[in-house]
Amino acid sequence: MAFAVMTLTNAAADRVKAIVDNAGGDAKGIRVGVKKGGCAGMEYSVDLVTAPNEKDDLVEYAGARVWIAPEAVLYLLGTQMDFEVTKLRSGFTFNNPNQTSACGCGESVELKPADLAALAAAGAPTVRVG
Numbered sequence: 001m002a003f004a005v006m007t008l009t010n011a012a013a014d015r016v017k018a019i020v021d022n023a024g025g026d027a028k029g030i031r032v033g034v035k036k037g038g039c040a041g042m043e044y045s046v047d048l049v050t051a052p053n054e055k056d057d058l059v060e061y062a063g064a065r066v067w068i069a070p071e072a073v074l075y076l077l078g079t080q081m082d083f084e085v086t087k088l089r090s091g092f093t094f095n096n097p098n099q100t101s102a103c104g105c106g107e108s109v110e111l112k113p114a115d116l117a118a119l120a121a122a123g124a125p126t127v128r129v130g
Helices: 010-023 070-076 116-121
Strands: 006-008 029-036 042-049 057-061 064-068 079-085 090-095 099-102 109-111
Touching: 006 010, 006 057, 006 064, 010 029, 010 042, 010 064, 010 079, 029 070, 042 090, 064 070
Parallel strands: 006 079, 029 064
Antiparallel strands: 029 042, 057 064, 079 090, 099 109
């Protein structure tokens, strides 16, 4: 049984496909990662993919392709990616069980690596990292 690092909602998958369609050309999907930044310490990064990195993990759902940067896998295990539109903003959101806090403005988060021992004890399928 394959284990997806991250899951996508229908709204997220639709938005990924729209981004790829609007980009045209060589666009194949998006890449999600984490980087240092913001007042809480880390930020999610989302970039267009034209040439996938062979070390990335691939999540496919409803025709959408999302690659996960290898250095982000332990921080994103179990995350659900969504897309929301409100009166003031629109964008991807991440329901991440590894998030310990967020800054007041919502632009950055504090993340801890996933506890692989707890996942194994809960009976989760074996996770391939790297």
